[in-house]
Amino acid sequence: MSIPSPRNRRGRGPRGPLLPPGTPRHRSVSQRFDAAVVDAYTQLLDAYPDQLRNLDVAVDTVPRMRLRPDMTVFPEEIAADGPVPLGRVIPAGVNSRGLPTRARIVIFRKPVEQRCVGVGERTELLRHILTQLVAAHLNMDPADIDPRFHD
Template structure:
């Protein structure tokens, strides 16, 4: 077998490895993709109710908070010392470009606190309700 030849099978002759599950099944999604879908699912009823007031708000998911970021804790929703999310107000970025208000939800700290998927969904809902209430300037009970 020449070295210029492309190998089409693995060295034990079992064939090429592929995905274990078809991409159309929910279990084929990565944990990050599942978390993103959960945030969208939790956010939909809130957005439906407050659509006009949330039109200029973005929601983003990040893996972990940037601990080297700004020293202020304004807008942070903390669990002890670990941020679970952050409300970033309207402003200007470091390049002078205007930015929209956004809520950043931190996936890994939230997943670490949940024992099961139902608890994670409830925790994500609580975090989003708290941050949206802060953005709107209303009581969290009013958001729901």
């Protein structure tokens, strides 16, 4: 009779992750979403490297904006699906300590994920949102950035 090791107390085999930490499937849902945002933004960054050099991209879980309940039309720097913001452009400015901040695009993960069934749909929605927000930042028509763009 063998004595089970502390890691195999009930004889069910070794415990631990099924996939090694370096594999893509090992990433969390939020890490996979972040990678999808980076992939979608990289295409735009490659097309407009000089104009987007000072623009940061961030992901937030949910929108943290104060919106009026009667607001039905959002300004062009907010990408929305009906009354729900999916992303926004925050212009460069000065923070509360008086330090300059860079312009930033923020994508809201939960609202985007709730509107997508699969990875392909998420990729298409992220491309659409980022095209709209980059166009707002550059004061361009989104169709000039991506001819496939439609409202």
